[in-house]
Amino acid sequence: MNQVPLIEGLTPEQFRQKLAGLLDPREQLTPQHRQEIKDLAIKFVAVLPAVFGEGLDRLTMWEKIASALEVAFAKTAGADHEFFIEQVMKGILADRAKASANQQLAEVIATLEQWGTEQRHAWINYFGTHLVPVLVHARNQWTRRKEKSK
Amino acid sequence: MNTWTVRCLSEAVSPITHTSGTAGNVSVIAREPVVTDRGVVFLPFLSGNAMRHRLVREPGMRWLIAAYELGGKLSLDQLNFLMHGGNLTKSTARENTKRIAEMHRLWPLLRLVGGSLPDQILAGCLDVWRGVLVCEENRPCLERIINGLLPEEKLYPAETWISEYQYTRGDAAKTGMAKDQLVLDSNLMIYSGQCVNRGAMFVHGFVLKHCTELELGALFWSLRLWQATGGTVGGMAAKGHGRLKLYLLDYDEKKQEELCQKYTQYALEVKDEAVAWLQECFA
Numbered sequence: 067m068n069q070v071p072l073i074e075g076l077t078p079e080q081f082r083q084k085l086a087g088l089l090d091p092r093e094q095l096t097p098q099h100r101q102e103i104k105d106l107a108i109k110f111v112a113v114l115p116a117v118f119g120e121g122l123d124r125l126t127m128w129e130k131i132a133s134a135l136e137v138a139f140a141k142t143a144g145a146d147h148e149f150f151i152e153q154v155m156k157g158i159l160a161d162r163a164k165a166s167a168n169q170q171l172a173e174v175i176a177t178l179e180q181w182g183t184e185q186r187h188a189w190i191n192y193f194g195t196h197l198v199p200v201l202v203h204a205r206n207q208w209t210r211r212k213e214k215s216k
Numbered sequence: 217m218n219t220w221t222v223r224c225l226s227e228a229v230s231p232i233t234h235t236s237g238t239a240g241n242v243s244v245i246a247r248e249p250v251v252t253d254r255g256v257v258f259l260p261f262l263s264g265n266a267m268r269h270r271l272v273r274e275p276g277m278r279w280l281i282a283a284y285e286l287g288g289k290l291s292l293d294q295l296n297f298l299m300h301g302g303n304l305t306k307s308t309a310r311e312n313t314k315r316i317a318e319m320h321r322l323w324p325l326l327r328l329v330g331g332s333l334p335d336q337i338l339a340g341c342l343d344v345w346r347g348v349l350v351c352e353e354n355r356p357c358l359e360r361i362i363n364g365l366l367p368e369e370k371l372y373p374a375e376t377w378i379s380e381y382q383y384t385r386g387d388a389a390k391t392g393m394a395k396d397q398l399v400l401d402s403n404l405m406i407y408s409g410q411c412v413n414r415g416a417m418f419v420h421g422f423v424l425k426h427c428t429e430l431e432l433g434a435l436f437w438s439l440r441l442w443q444a445t446g447g448t449v450g451g452m453a454a455k456g457h458g459r460l461k462l463y464l465l466d467y468d469e470k471k472q473e474e475l476c477q478k479y480t481q482y483a484l485e486v487k488d489e490a491v492a493w494l495q496e497c498f499a
Contacts, residue, residue, distance in 0.1 A: 072469045073462055075469050081365050089372070090352065
């Protein structure tokens with residue numbers, strides 16, 4: 067008998083604590099927070115063509131950007147947005163000089179630094195769950211910007 | 217005689233691959249249609265059939281076979297009766313009340329799970345609930361099972377808990393050791409499927425209808441044996457899948473131990489009579 071362990075019992079309080087780990091953090095965010103997350107994700111991706119590595123083929127640029135985002139998302143655990151951005155930049159062999167001088171990228175980073183951990187985490191997760199829509203919006207934004215500057 | 221409800225929570229500590237078939241060459245997990253306020257959705261679940269067998273009948277019967285020193289001494293029909301429920305094979309089926317009464321007295325576990333002798337069906341008194349995935353879509357169902365214990369905040373949706381695995385099976389061609397090998401091309405096989413992710417939780421339970429504490433002890437003893445031997449459900453256990461960590465909601469450890477002691481002592485006390493009953497039924 068002693069060699070067969072007992073089954074762990076849960077009090078109602080312990081049971082509630084177990085289930086607390088299953089709460090969806092996205093649902094804790096307000097609709098405004100969620101919109102901010104989406105807008106910032108699009109803004110970030112729309113910056114990437116401007117810093118895209120010179121040595122890479124620009125004909126496959128959006129494919130490489132998608133792939134860099136996927137890899138960065140897979141490598142990032144938690145809400146470390148700086149690590150995530152670094153991984154994306156590595157994935158597209160970003161020009162460091164251009165990246166450090168890019169005003170919009172600086173704004174993205176500054177906004178993320180103002181956000182709480184939950185919202186930053188949700189921002190990173192957004193790339194894992196909404197990558198294609200983000201790419202579509204970002205590409206449109208980038209195209210509009212390019213045409214404007216002509 | 218009492219009716220008891222035992223509510224459980226099981227946490228997936230490895231991917232769960234309780235599958236229902238294949239789609240193309242991918243094995244898909246078992247899902248059930250659930251009507252929600254957003255329409256019908258198909259949610260993963262653990263079948264009562266699998267839970268009944270893996271958690272109760274199999275571990276409990278294996279212990280009895282070992283304790284009664286029946287290993288290697290049972291016919292296939294007897295073994296099928298104990299481990300899988302048996303089959304009604306004789307055309308002269310009958311109702312032998314005395315035999316049922318003796319089974320109830322001598323085999324508390326059989327009283328729970330029932331079975332079929334070649335000439336008589338023996339009803340069980342254990343209802344096994346399906347494993348309900350803890351997710352937002354299942355909230356109405358969960359509220360009925362664990363009334364008052366569910367958080368008000370939204371839970372993760374079901375799709376959060378579903379992902380895919382992919383494995384490869386090698387080919388010995390690469391070793392170059394086969395005597396009849398003409399070419400060195402390897403024929404690597406990739407196989408994949410869906411799984412419920414580690415960390416998912418299922419609420420499930422058992423209802424023991426009009427039973428004694430001996431049957432309740434038999435249930436707890438089976439659950440303990442199942443947990444102690446890995447606690448798996450579904451397939452791919454050999455590859456690390458299917459492990460569940462079980463928690464009981466309504467019974468503390470002291471009561472559980474007391475009931476298990478009572479059952480195991482009783483089962484050993486009636487060993488000779490129980491074995492004689494089994495032999496007589498299959499004589």
